[in-house]
Amino acid sequence: MARPKHELMRADIALDRSSGIPLDRQIADGIIKAIVNGALRPGDNLMPIRRIASALGVARATVDAAYALLVAEGYIKTARSRGSFVSVDLPARAQPPICEKKNAAQKPVSRYRALLANAMQELLPQKNVPLAIVGTSPEANPGKEFAAILQRVNRRSMLDMVYSHPSGLDALKAEICRIASRLRGVRARPEQVIVTSGSQLGLTMTLLGLFNAGDAVLFEDPGYPLLHGTAELCGLKPIFTPIDAEGLNLKAGLSMAPDARGVYLTPSHQCPLGMMMSLKRRHEVLRWACESGAWIIEDDYDSELRYGGNLPYPSLQGMDTGENVIYVGTFSKVLFPGLRLGYLIVPEQLVDLFSGLRLLIDRQGQELYQAAVAQYIHEGFYEPHIKHMRQIFEARRTYLLAACRREFGDWGEFSSGEQGMHVVFRFHNQDIDDAALQRLCLEQGVETRHLSSFYHNHPPQKGLVLGFGFYTESQILSAVSRIGYVLRHDFSAWGPQESARQEP
Numbered sequence: 159m160a161r162p163k164h165e166l167m168r169a170d171i172a173l174d175r176s177s178g179i180p181l182d183r184q185i186a187d188g189i190i191k192a193i194v195n196g197a198l199r200p201g202d203n204l205m206p207i208r209r210i211a212s213a214l215g216v217a218r219a220t221v222d223a224a225y226a227l228l229v230a231e232g233y234i235k236t237a238r239s240r241g242s243f244v245s246v247d248l249p250a251r252a253q254p255p256i257c258e259k260k261n262a263a264q265k266p267v268s269r270y271r272a273l274l275a276n277a278m279q280e281l282l283p284q285k286n287v288p289l290a291i292v293g294t295s296p297e298a299n300p301g302k303e304f305a306a307i308l309q310r311v312n313r314r315s316m317l318d319m320v321y322s323h324p325s326g327l328d329a330l331k332a333e334i335c336r337i338a339s340r341l342r343g344v345r346a347r348p349e350q351v352i353v354t355s356g357s358q359l360g361l362t363m364t365l366l367g368l369f370n371a372g373d374a375v376l377f378e379d380p381g382y383p384l385l386h387g388t389a390e391l392c393g394l395k396p397i398f399t400p401i402d403a404e405g406l407n408l409k410a411g412l413s414m415a416p417d418a419r420g421v422y423l424t425p426s427h428q429c430p431l432g433m434m435m436s437l438k439r440r441h442e443v444l445r446w447a448c449e450s451g452a453w454i455i456e457d458d459y460d461s462e463l464r465y466g467g468n469l470p471y472p473s474l475q476g477m478d479t480g481e482n483v484i485y486v487g488t489f490s491k492v493l494f495p496g497l498r499l500g501y502l503i504v505p506e507q508l509v510d511l512f513s514g515l516r517l518l519i520d521r522q523g524q525e526l527y528q529a530a531v532a533q534y535i536h537e538g539f540y541e542p543h544i545k546h547m548r549q550i551f552e553a554r555r556t557y558l559l560a561a562c563r564r565e566f567g568d569w570g571e572f573s574s575g576e577q578g579m580h581v582v583f584r585f586h587n588q589d590i591d592d593a594a595l596q597r598l599c600l601e602q603g604v605e606t607r608h609l610s611s612f613y614h615n616h617p618p619q620k621g622l623v624l625g626f627g628f629y630t631e632s633q634i635l636s637a638v639s640r641i642g643y644v645l646r647h648d649f650s651a652w653g654p655q656e657s658a659r660q661e662p
């Protein structure tokens with residue numbers, strides 16, 4: 159006796175017109191369900207389109223489209239002689255599962271699971287709202303010139319973009335070499351440039367390329383949190399080294415690890431405290447590297463932006479007379495972070511090593527963006543853009559400092575140097591919970607970073623790290639007054655006497 163297939167199919171196809179899922183997809187899914195649970199078997203004929211359409215109250219074209227989906231996905235076939243029927247070779251998804259037991263949760267994965275889960279808790283980027291440190295804004299971005307170049311490059315170069323050298327496009331390497339030498343005093347030839355996907359990849363490559371698992375490497379404390387996790391991932395023994403007014407205290411680091419194999423530094427603008435490494439310390443660290451064979455990783459992330467009429471301080475790489483420094487640069491700050499373009503400038507003897515690393519890690523970079531940035535620099539837009547950013551950022555920085563001083567200046571003081579994209583406000587009362595303060599500010603729509611989150615082993619300083627460059631004066635004013643409100647409303651016990659008395 160013929161099976162009442164159409165009854166089964168109707169039972170499986172419950173259309174939900176409010177779900178937002180197209181009706182043809184819903185019909186196809188209903189039929190797939192009937193196939194998977196065995197109600198329709200390989201070879202079974204399907205109801206004619208006309209009947210199914212009238213049974214479901216939909217247009218014939220909708221059922222037509224559903225059947226077309228099922229044909230494309232391999233669930234059904236059609237033949238002139240017999241209409242539509244269930245495929246004999248069903249796709250794997252329609253077969254009964256090989257194993258009922260689902261134990262993915264217990265399957266062993268790498269020992270870094272907790273570290274990586276923690277990174278997703280603690281290290282996600284800030285939202286693009288005031289006063290996030292890095293962002294984009296209509297006034298301070300590479301703008302229409304970059305967009306036009308990108309379009310042009312896109313049209314012209316698609317056919318040229320094949321597998322290429324892992325170290326990056328020659329045109330971009332030449333331009334990077336030129337600007338790094340002009341703006342940062344770097345001494346190198348274009349061959350020494352390795353283009354990376356932002357400095358994060360560049361920094362990871364330095365840790366993998368220069369050291370072996372178990373090696374002691376000095377890291378700044380407080381320092382760049384994203385790199386602390388990476389050091390652990392690379393199996394290194396990070397030696398968290400204190401920062402004082404002159405920058406990283408090398409002697410203190412070496413007293414903890416006399417055999418340290420290298421050091422990571424932000425010498426032009428310490429992240430996050432903002433000081434420049436003193437000349438004495440620069441010489442000390444360069445001499446140590448030269449004598450001991452240790453490596454210096456110089457992260458020069460935002461020093462193009464120096465204010466007060468001062469030129470950026472030259473890079474450590476430019477002062478090096480040996481081949482001890484690996485210079486790490488990025489376009490995330492002066493162009494935009496989503497570009498994911500950065501670079502290493504490495505000693506000549508390491509060019510093959512770092513090219514090989516890039517090849518094995520992710521083969522090569524995205525050439526479209528490399529070509530566009532090379533052209534943007536080549537056509538002379540890059541340096542005027544930086545000058546323009548510097549002017550806007552300096553005015554906004556001054557505005558932010560004045561607004562904060564008015565709003566909550568008696569709670570602490572600013573301590574950062576005159577450059578970059580952030581300022582640090584350190585509280586007089588160091589018992590304040592700056593992590594809770596950051597959370598409450600975010601509830602008010604204001605991004606900050608609590609200073610203590612940059613510390614690893616050393617007693618954390620409590621404060622707020624504030625960005626300013628991507629926001630208008632009125633956005634800055636409103637954000638600062640909301641921080642002031644949170645301080646007075648939720649933290650009055652840690653504030654100055656006057657603020658406590660002003661509370662209702």
Ligand SMILES: Cc1ncc(COP(=O)(O)O)c(C=O)c1O
Pocket residue numbers: 292355356357358359382424429457459487488489490495499500
């Ligand atoms: C110290 C430091 N280095 C580098 C970067 C830039 O990272 P990337 O080039 O991966 O975007 C940042 C960005 O916040 C930073 O703070």
